[in-house]
Amino acid sequence: MTLLGDDGVRAALAELPGWSGDASAITRGVKAPDFPTGIRIVDDVAEAAEAADHHPDIDIRWRSLTFTLATHSEGGVTQKDVDLAGRIDEIAARHGAR
Numbered sequence: 001m002t003l004l005g006d007d008g009v010r011a012a013l014a015e016l017p018g019w020s021g022d023a024s025a026i027t028r029g030v031k032a033p034d035f036p037t038g039i040r041i042v043d044d045v046a047e048a049a050e051a052a053d054h055h056p057d058i059d060i061r062w063r064s065l066t067f068t069l070a071t072h073s074e075g076g077v078t079q080k081d082v083d084l085a086g087r088i089d090e091i092a093a094r095h096g097a098r
């Protein structure tokens with residue numbers, strides 16, 4: 001996995017509404033309808049992360065979830081993070097989070 005770098009991350013973020021960041025990490029906050037739904041989102045993200053063998057940092061505060069993605073082995077953002085960001089978007093939308 002190669003690092004996307006500043007320009008690569010900028011291009012990727014243009015296709016990922018709600019995500020921000022730089023070459024070191026990308027992040028998105030979502031608000032779930034309620035706390036249990038937030039936990040279900042986290043559970044589904046955990047399943048997707050295990051399947052991809054790629055794991056986000058997750059901050060949970062009541063119904064606000066923040067996902068931060070970086071490829072630790074490479075020291076920054078790679079295509080794996082962009083792919084997982086897309087999966088997180090699908091899961092959040094399916095649960096009615098925004």
Ligand SMILES: C[C@H](O)[C@H](O)[C@H]1CNC2=NC(N)=NC(=O)C2=N1
Nearest residue numbers: 053054055056070071072073074
């Ligand atoms: C052996 C296994 O592929 C690695 O430990 C994986 C697991 N999940 C990971 N997740 C993230 N975000 N970065 C990694 O470098 C990483 N490495």
